[in-house]
Amino acid sequence: MQRVVTLILLLTLLLWLQPLAYAEDASVLLGKYGMATTDPEIEGEKLDLLEEEYRVVSYKVNTNTMLSSAYDLHDQYYASRLASMDSEIYALADELTSISVQMGDSKEEEVPYILELDSKYRAVSDQLDLRRQARNGWMESQKEAVEAPPLSQSTQDIVKLNAISDRLDKQKAKVQLARSYPDLGDISSFSSPLAIPVQMTSPFGMRLDPLTREAMTFHKGMDMSAPIGTHVLAAFNGYVEEASENSELGTYVIVNHGHGIQTLYGHLSSYRVVQGQTVKQYEQIAESGNSGSRTTGPHLHFGVFIGGQALDPGIIVPHS
Structure with a gap:
């Protein structure tokens, strides 16, 4: 009986320490994108x-x-x-x-x-x-x-x-x-903005337009394969800046993580958050879908922006 109690205490301690191990602030993310940071x-x-x-x-x-x-x-x-x-x-x-x-x-x-x-x-x-x-x-x-x-x-x-x-x-x-970098959560071991492993279907950067297949266009995000209804997760801690829809992205959510960092989730079927709502990393914020005119099938369009500039999500998102 004593061994069982000891095991339970050890597991509880590990679960309690786990989030602390991944408490990283925005400077870590900025560093991954080669941006200047300040050490306190x-x-x-x-x-x-x-x-x-x-x-x-x-x-x-x-x-x-x-x-x-x-x-x-x-x-x-x-x-x-x-x-x-x-x-x-x-x-x-x-x-x-x-x-x-x-x-x-x-x-x-x-x-x-x-x-x-x-x-x-x-x-x-x-x-x-x-x-x-x-x-x-x-x-x-x-x-x-x-x-x-x-x-x-x-x-x-x-x-x-x-x-x-x-x-x-x-x-x-x-x-x-330097002392005000917001805590984003797990950055070094970031997994995915989806509840499933990431399979990239279209990378960030220049590409032949997948709809017209005539002109080269700049893709400001990463497309990930996701069956309709797949849980979409907040990449990092932050608050919902927008939860709306437009003609191209369809239903979308923008999460503001502070310090000029934003993440975009597009072509959703629905969202589960409201503007101004605080969200934690990996908290479900929406379901993936196939909404909007700029889509060729069910997927998640995931974007990373710092200071309004679109950056390659592939730098932080493990993918195949």
Whole structure:
């Protein structure tokens, strides 16, 4: 009894793991058709490098901006302080000139008055010398004051930062794209859009028109032999974009698998889905038939489209 229970558990585990083994996303299908895909890990690493470069240049730009602001404030203080010292010097120089004129006009004055002017002249002259020395000392001290970064370098850094920002936005979009490939199901071991093995009756590509047998036409899909009423299966996970009919394809279904990938099922006898319905891989969506004007007998017309471009279904469909 214990062996039976163990066997049942093992079978259950295998059945549970089986769908996981074939959980492949759209990048696998794109790769089979030689289309460029993006790897989330590689693109994520590129994003990390760009973000680090952006951080370094941004820090430099912000530092230069703060230095420029500090320089502007210093320059304002410098001008204001210099103007104040020069005003004092000019005032003392004017006063000294005035005293000198008075001394020239005081030759007829009494000696005490002349001595008073001389004393005043010497005092103002000493103050003027002190002010000039103070000005020179202050000017010398300002030589080591903060200097603004070269304007050309700051401009180059800002241009570089903007360029990195643009690249960063594009890289983020790439990472998002790489992480958004829809899960299609089993791609590497895809079997068939029919419930029976595939027997191809007409391949994808140029062929002699099977109806007129006069002109060469391009066949945008693969024709598969299928008795009327054969179950038609969704090739991959997706949703029903159209379930309708037209004169050439007859009754048809289009399934949208995301990322610009569509599959077409034509010449059906009926369909079992409605527009907008979500379908899983290998879920029955219709029965094969012989509807439409572009048919010479019961079969399934199966088409694969990526970005609106018809591609060869034979690349993914095993057939004889």
